[in-house]
Each structure stands twice: as C-alpha cells, then as structure tokens.
Amino acid sequence: MGRILQGGWCSSVWWSVVMLISLAVTGCSTIAPALTAPERTQAIEASKYATSLFNRGDYAEAAAQYKRALLLERSIENEEGIAVNLINLSIVLQRMGDNAAALSSLAQIINDRLLQFPAGRVAEAAFRTAVIMSETGDVKGASVALQLAREKCPPSGCVLAGKLLNVQAQLSSLDKDFAGALTLATQALEVNRRQGDSAEEANSLRLLGAALLELGSSDAAQKVILEALAIDKSLLQAHKIMRDLSLLGRVASSKGAVNEAAVYYQRAIAVASAAGDRQTVAHLEQLVKGLLAGGR
Amino acid sequence: MNVSTSLGLKGAGGLQRMLMFTLPALVLVAIVTVTIVWKQELIVSRTPIYVFTENALGVARGMPVKVFGITVGAVTDIIIIPGSGGAKGRVRVELEVKSEHLQHIPRDSRARLLRESVVGQSIIEILPGEGQERPIARNEVLAFERSKSVGEIAEELNHMIAPAVLQVKEFVETMKMQGGEAQKSLQHAATLLEELPESNRQLRKTLVAAEKVLVHVDGALGEVATKAGSTLDSVQRTADSVQRTAAGVETAMPSVLGKIEKAADSAAQTAVSVKALADGAATRIPVLLDSGSMVVRDVDEIVEGAKRSWPVRNFISGPADLRLPLDSQEAARPIVKDGRR
Numbered sequence: 001m002g003r004i005l006q007g008g009w010c011s012s013v014w015w016s017v018v019m020l021i022s023l024a025v026t027g028c029s030t031i032a033p034a035l036t037a038p039e040r041t042q043a044i045e046a047s048k049y050a051t052s053l054f055n056r057g058d059y060a061e062a063a064a065q066y067k068r069a070l071l072l073e074r075s076i077e078n079e080e081g082i083a084v085n086l087i088n089l090s091i092v093l094q095r096m097g098d099n100a101a102a103l104s105s106l107a108q109i110i111n112d113r114l115l116q117f118p119a120g121r122v123a124e125a126a127f128r129t130a131v132i133m134s135e136t137g138d139v140k141g142a143s144v145a146l147q148l149a150r151e152k153c154p155p156s157g158c159v160l161a162g163k164l165l166n167v168q169a170q171l172s173s174l175d176k177d178f179a180g181a182l183t184l185a186t187q188a189l190e191v192n193r194r195q196g197d198s199a200e201e202a203n204s205l206r207l208l209g210a211a212l213l214e215l216g217s218s219d220a221a222q223k224v225i226l227e228a229l230a231i232d233k234s235l236l237q238a239h240k241i242m243r244d245l246s247l248l249g250r251v252a253s254s255k256g257a258v259n260e261a262a263v264y265y266q267r268a269i270a271v272a273s274a275a276g277d278r279q280t281v282a283h284l285e286q287l288v289k290g291l292l293a294g295g296r
Numbered sequence: 297m298n299v300s301t302s303l304g305l306k307g308a309g310g311l312q313r314m315l316m317f318t319l320p321a322l323v324l325v326a327i328v329t330v331t332i333v334w335k336q337e338l339i340v341s342r343t344p345i346y347v348f349t350e351n352a353l354g355v356a357r358g359m360p361v362k363v364f365g366i367t368v369g370a371v372t373d374i375i376i377i378p379g380s381g382g383a384k385g386r387v388r389v390e391l392e393v394k395s396e397h398l399q400h401i402p403r404d405s406r407a408r409l410l411r412e413s414v415v416g417q418s419i420i421e422i423l424p425g426e427g428q429e430r431p432i433a434r435n436e437v438l439a440f441e442r443s444k445s446v447g448e449i450a451e452e453l454n455h456m457i458a459p460a461v462l463q464v465k466e467f468v469e470t471m472k473m474q475g476g477e478a479q480k481s482l483q484h485a486a487t488l489l490e491e492l493p494e495s496n497r498q499l500r501k502t503l504v505a506a507e508k509v510l511v512h513v514d515g516a517l518g519e520v521a522t523k524a525g526s527t528l529d530s531v532q533r534t535a536d537s538v539q540r541t542a543a544g545v546e547t548a549m550p551s552v553l554g555k556i557e558k559a560a561d562s563a564a565q566t567a568v569s570v571k572a573l574a575d576g577a578a579t580r581i582p583v584l585l586d587s588g589s590m591v592v593r594d595v596d597e598i599v600e601g602a603k604r605s606w607p608v609r610n611f612i613s614g615p616a617d618l619r620l621p622l623d624s625q626e627a628a629r630p631i632v633k634d635g636r637r
C-alpha cells in the first residue's frame with residue numbers, strides 16, 4: 001500500500017514538473033514580436049493610406065503619402081520598407097504619366113551602393129524598370145533591366161518568372177519578332193498558370209493573341225483574346241478589358257467582319273469613356289469612322 | 297504506517313529532495329511578491345492627515361491629493377463624525393500623504409477641493425502656508441475649503457447682472473410710458489422744432505423790409521444782407537431736416553425700446569438656463585469623461601498586454617503586405633494603337 005502511494009505521489013509530481021518545464025520552454029522559446037519603432041508604425045500607416053488612395057485613383061495624393069512613408073523608413077534605415085515604398089512610388093508615378101520620375105525612383109534601389117537592399121526587391125525594381133522602358137519603346141534599355149531582374153531573382157522559385165517572360169515577349173513584339181513573341185508568350189502562359197497568377201495569365205493570352213494576329217492566325221488569336229477578356233472581366237481590370245476589346249476589333253477587322261469589328265470598338269469606346277480615357281476614345285472613334293467609311 | 301515513510305520522505309534525504317522541489321517555487325513566489333509590493337508602492341511610508349468639512353460632496357476615495365501640482369497622496373477614508381453637545385455633525389476626510397512630501401506642507405497649509413479644469417478631474421490641492429510653521433505631522437488636521445463650482449460662478453454672475461437688467465427694464469418702461477417725462481420731453485422738442493421754421497420766415501420778412509428801407513445803403517451792406525438771407529435759408533433747411541428726423545425717432549423709439557426689453561428678458565432667461573445646464577454638466581460630464589478615458593486606457597493596456605503575451609501573440613498575424621501588385625503590362629493609361637500597346 002505504501003509503495004503504491006509512494007509511486008503515485010512521485011509520478012504525479014514528476015509529471016507536473018515535466019509539464020511545467022515543457023510549458024515554460026515552449027513559452028520562452030517562442031520569439032516575441034519585434035519591437036515596432038514609432039517611425040515604422042507611421043510609415044506602415046502612411047503606406048496603407050497611400051494604397052487606399054491609389055485604389056481610389058487619387059494618384060497625386062498617393063504619391064505624396066508614399067514619399068512620406070519613404071522618408072520615415074529612411075529615418076530608421078529599413079531597407080525592406082525603403083525598397084517597397086520606392087517600387088510603389090514608381091507604379092504611382094507611371095500611372096500619372098511621369099515615367100522619368102518613376103525610373104528615377106527605381107534607380108535608387110538598383111544603383112544604391114550604401115544600403116543592402118534584398119535581392120528580391122532589386123529584381124522587382126529591375127523588372128519595373130523593364131516594364132516602363134518597354135512602354136516608352138526603349139527596347140535596349142528594357143532588355144538590360146530585364147537581364148538584371150533575371151540575375152537578381154532567386155533561381156529556385158523566382159516569383160517574377162512569368163512576369164519576366166511576358167515583358168520579354170512584349171519586347172520581341174516591339175522588335176517585330178512575332179514568332180519569338182509567340183514562343184515567349186506561350187512559355188509565360190504556362191508559367192503564370194502554374195503560379196496561379198491570373199492577371200499575368202491574361203497578359204500572356206493577350207500577347208499570344210497579338211502575336212497570332214500578326215502571324216495571320218486570326219481565329220486562334222480571337223480564341224485566346226476572348227479568354228483574356230474573360231479573365232480581365234473577372235478581375236475587374238477596366239484598362240485591360242479595353243485593350244482586349246480593341247484587339248478583338250482589330251482581329252475582326254483583319255477577317256473583314258466590319259460590323260463585328262465596329263461592335264468591339266464601340267464596346268471599347270464605352271469602357272474607355274467610362275474610365276475617363278479621352279485619348280483612347282478619340283483614337284478608337286477615328287478607327288470606327290475609317291472602318292465604316294471603308295465598308296461603305 | 298508512518299506518514300513520512302508512506303510519502304517517500306525517508307529521513308533527512310527525503311526532506312532534502314522535497315526542499316529541492318519546493319525551494320525554487322518558493323523563491324519565485326517571493327520574487328513576484330516583492331516585485332508587486334515594490335511596483336504598487338505598498339511599502340512606501342505614508343502619513344495620514346485629516347480635514348473636516350460640512351459635507352463630502354465632490355470628495356471621493358482615491359481622489360488625488362496634490363501639492364504644487366504634484367500628486368503626493370490620495371483620499372483614503374471618509375467618515376461622518378456625529379454631532380455632540382449641540383454641535384453639528386461633520387465629515388472627516390483622511391488623506392494619506394507620502395511621508396517624503398510632508399516637509400513641503402507646513403502646519404498652516406490649507407486643503408482645497410477643486411477641479412483641474414472646467415470639466416476635469418476633482419482633486420484636493422494643498423496650498424502650503426507661509427513656511428514658517430513646522431511641517432504637518434501624523435494625524436494632524438488641515439483647514440479645508442472648496443473652490444467655487446461652475447454653477448456657483450454662474451449664480452454669482454446672475455446676481456451681479458440682475459440689478460443691471462432690472463434698471464434697463466425700468467428705463468425702458470419709463471421711456472414707453474404714455475404721458476411720462478420722457479414722452480413729454482420729446483413732444484416739447486418736437487413743438488419747438490415745428491415752430492422754428494415759422495420764426496425763421498417772420499425774421500426773413502423783417503429783413504426784406506429792412507432791406508427795402510436801407511436800399512440806399514452802400515453795396516457792401518447790401519451784399520451782407522444777401523448773404524444773411526442765404527444763411528437763413530440754410531438754417532431753415534437744417535431745421536426742417538431735424539424736425540423730420542425727430543419725428544422718425546419718435547415713431548421708431550417705442551418699437552426699439554420694446555426690442556431692447558425683449559432682449560434683456562431673453563438674456564436673463566438664457567443666464568438661468570446656462571446656470572441649470574452648467575450645474576448638471578458639472579456633476580455628470582467629469583464623471584463620464586473620467587470613466588470613459590479610464591475604460592479606454594484600461595482596454596488598450598489589456599489588449600496590448602494580451603497581444604504581447606504567449607500564446608496569443610502566436611495567433612496574431614504580422615503586418616499586412618504593403619506592396620502594390622506588380623503588372624508586366626502596367627501603363628500610364630491604356631495606350632491602344634490598333635489593339636497593341
């Protein structure tokens with residue numbers, strides 16, 4: 001009886017001690033959240049506010065807020081925060097049409113010799129540089145930036161892989177190398193589908209459609225562009241929808257389906273008009289006029 | 297069967313093992329206890345002193361006691377001292393003051409109940425005396441007074457304004473009274489003004505006659521007479537204008553005076569309403585504000601503490617991704633040229 005009692009008491013004490021030690025070890029070994037400096041908190045708030053302004057289309061104020069966040073991040077030398085805000089700022093400035101300022105913002109990451117920016121952020125900055133340069137038609141500059149982006153992107157599991165292929169396909173298209181563009185867009189489509197990046201998948205499809213159109217495969221082009229349109233509509237991307245519609249108008253026009261082309265162009269005009277893009281509206285209206293005049 | 301044997305405590309060795317188990321826990325408990333006692337200032341030396349007051353309105357336990365604006369203690373007890381031998385009962389308020397601050401409170405200091413701002417927290421402020429007396433000691437009594445509340449100030453203001461408002465009202469009544477001195481004076485003035493043009497006309501006739509008689513007088517005198525005539529015309533026009541103005545004033549005066557009286561009445565009513573409002577607000581708003589801010593502060597601290605404590609912190613996600621989505625076809629605006637970018 002005494003032995004049983006003795007054994008029970010000891011084992012319960014030992015179990016309690018073991019439980020307490022386990023609990024203490026688990027609690028102590030969990031890393032406490034890092035301290036947040038007031039500047040970092042303010043920077044995060046400014047950045048979040050800027051993003052909400054960006055989503056509302058208030059680009060000027062969004063740029064001001066990203067600049068504020070950038071200064072705050074610089075005050076605590078937070079490389080990650082500095083890079084994120086510079087890249088965000090470049091997107092806003094590009095939307096505002098100030099490509100020079102956008103490139104200058106990105107150059108602060110790419111050319112910096114004092115701070116140690118994470119390689120992933122440098123790759124993103126180089127990728128953004130390539131996008132802006134391809135928009136301005138600077139194929140050579142964009143190719144150099146694209147090469148840097150590839151070098152900095154981690155070889156295993158580069159999240160930018162599909163995006164980089166899309167830009168490269170775009171550059172081939174600008175170089176009139178439509179066969180090359182077709183190959184690259186096909187590769188990009190595969191990668192983007194694998195990565196589950198719908199927006200980039202639609203971009204790949206659009207590039208594929210444009211290349212197919214240039215190579216004379218109108219039906220195939222129409223099929224992939226309609227796919228792109230469906231994705232863009234699901235993602236509520238007004239500007240992309242407009243591009244898809246006008247590209248479909250061009251495909252229909254190439255097939256001689258004047259009325260069908262006019263319908264696509266009219267739809268694109270309606271979207272551009274609602275988005276407040278007067279320049280595109282004027283351009284598309286000219287196209288429709290020319291189309292109908294030719295048809296008569 | 298021996299109990300110690302049954303529990304496995306065989307002699308000194310068993311006791312030693314038990315101490316090895318329990319000693320760390322006891323040391324931990326002792327450290328925590330000492331920390332709590334130190335943090336809560338439970339072993340800070342405090343000295344009770346007292347104030348007596350007619351009533352304990354506005355005084356509450358825990359209310360801070362300040363000297364030179366620094367909190368040196370708190371109200372710890374409020375009890376009623378029953379009256380005896382014809383003396384009225386009174387309230388005794390116990391203030392516990394940190395002993396280190398007693399040197400700043402001479403015996404002739406006064407305690408005063410006041411509010412830190414119009415809607416701020418109530419405190420007891422000790423106004424140090426001349427400093428020539430020795431510092432106050434344990435269980436000694438300070439003189440007590442209350443500062444004026446917002447309601448009392450409003451009441452005083454009302455008392456000061458009331459006679460002036462009354463005088464204005466009396467003045468207005470006098471002005472309005474039909475057949476009163478003011479009305480008579482105005483009427484006399486009007487009569488005088490009415491008669492002035494006629495006098496002027498008669499004077500002019502006389503002058504014209506005089507001019508005829510003195511026609512032979514030299515040109516200089518004739519010119520003077522002409523100038524006098526023109527001056528008199530001007531005087532007549534002025535008199536007419538004054539008469540019209542006086543008539544206008546006489547017509548408008550009762551209405552204006554009526555408005556002034558109404559305004560005075562309205563001002564008096566407003567003062568009464570403000571006083572009532574201030575009385576109500578002075579009682580409720582500070583309590584509400586104090587409670588509200590304390591609750592918010594407490595909740596903030598609790599939430600912050602909970603967020604930092606294990607294991608809650610493991611379930612709280614880190615800051616959101618602040619990056620804008622990267623798009624390989626980002627553009628300033630849709631550049632659509634025949635469907636191509």
